[in-house]
Amino acid sequence: MRVAFLGLGAIGRPMAARLIWAHSLVVWNRTKVRANEFTGAYKARAVYTPREAASRSEVVITCLPTSAEVEALLDGPDGLLAGLVPGSLMLDCTSGDPATSRRIAARLAEHQVDFADAPVSGGVNGAEAGTLTVMVGGSEAIFQRALPVLQEFGKRIELMGPVGSGHAMKAVNNALLGVNIVALGEGLAALVKAGVPAGKAVEVLNASSGRSFVSEHLVPERVLTGAWPRTFRLALLHKDAGIALDLLEEQGVGGAVMQMATDVLGVAREALGEDADYLEAIRFMEQEAGVEIRA
Numbered sequence: 645m646r647v648a649f650l651g652l653g654a655i656g657r658p659m660a661a662r663l664i665w666a667h668s669l670v671v672w673n674r675t676k677v678r679a680n681e682f683t684g685a686y687k688a689r690a691v692y693t694p695r696e697a698a699s700r701s702e703v704v705i706t707c708l709p710t711s712a713e714v715e716a717l718l719d720g721p722d723g724l725l726a727g728l729v730p731g732s733l734m735l736d737c738t739s740g741d742p743a744t745s746r747r748i749a750a751r752l753a754e755h756q757v758d759f760a761d762a763p764v765s766g767g768v769n770g771a772e773a774g775t776l777t778v779m780v781g782g783s784e785a786i787f788q789r790a791l792p793v794l795q796e797f798g799k800r801i802e803l804m805g806p807v808g809s810g811h812a813m814k815a816v817n818n819a820l821l822g823v824n825i826v827a828l829g830e831g832l833a834a835l836v837k838a839g840v841p842a843g844k845a846v847e848v849l850n851a852s853s854g855r856s857f858v859s860e861h862l863v864p865e866r867v868l869t870g871a872w873p874r875t876f877r878l879a880l881l882h883k884d885a886g887i888a889l890d891l892l893e894e895q896g897v898g899g900a901v902m903q904m905a906t907d908v909l910g911v912a913r914e915a916l917g918e919d920a921d922y923l924e925a926i927r928f929m930e931q932e933a934g935v936e937i938r939a
């Protein structure tokens with residue numbers, strides 16, 4: 645298929661790179677140098693505007709920070725709506741918000757363009773390996789149509805329900821990730837201060853019932869080593885937790901735990917800035933507690 649990919653950020657770039665094996669690819673990125681760097685490395689063509697990307701494609705994929713940036717890309721003489729071909733399909737792999745996606749889907753439907761939200765989980769490594777989990781919100785027919793593209797970077801690809809359901813699922817997943825990060829940061833800081841070696845504390849947790857993906861993978865790889873690689877911005881995790889809180893409120897579900905974790909992530913974001921990695925929330929908690937959690 646002729647596919648356009650818009651947004652060659654930390655996760656978008658490796659996702660787009662996997663598409664070249666089975667599809668004809670055009671790419672667009674706000675900062676042009678990133679698109680040029682991509683086409684220098686992969687068989688793809690860079691275009692100057694979202695309109696041009698859309699006009700050449702049967703499937704248009706977006707992967708931007710939030711739904712607000714995706715919606716903004718629709719408008720204007722160089723926007724997506726000026727180029728999208730009737731009968732084409734737009735897939736939004738942004739971790740976005742359900743309400744904006746429903747609005748985008750309605751606007752595209754007026755132009756006979758299909759839409760599904762298709763956020764992903766599995767990180768930059770999962771994107772490179774083509775093993776992402778993809779959470780799709782849309783109709784069964786659109787889901788089937790999207791599969792040949794999504795399966796290039798996704799391993800588990802699930803239809804969650806109507807438009808917006810993929811984003812709702814992703815937001816809850818990431819809010820839980822945030823809760824785990826914050827709670828583990830608190831627990832480990834206290835244990836280390838109480839004299840328990842950090843490496844041993846993590847080992848014992850991982851042989852016990854308090855373990856999680858964060859304790860089994862993220863903390864050993866990034867916190868115990870003090871490596872702090874930058875793969876997923878803390879600002880984006882904080883955004884996801886906020887989307888989950890909105891969902892809970894809409895559904896009349898109390899969100900005390902998620903609210904507290906979101907607040908901690910927000911304070912860490914404020915202190916560390918927009919480029920900090922999500923695991924650096926624990927670095928912030930270390931600073932607050934006056935301790936380092938290192939092997």
Ligand code: NDP
Nearest residue numbers: 651652653654655656674675708709739767768875876880
């Ligand atoms: P990055 O911050 O690394 O990249 C963001 C991308 O969006 C860049 O291409 C950037 O362009 C572009 N962009 C930013 N603002 C605008 C704008 N106003 N108009 C047009 N383009 C814009 O983010 P990620 O790639 O990490 O994340 C993208 C989405 O995927 C987010 O929703 C995130 O939550 C989600 N996600 C990320 C994961 C990860 O591990 N990184 C994992 C799973 C989901 P420019 O180059 O010009 O700055």
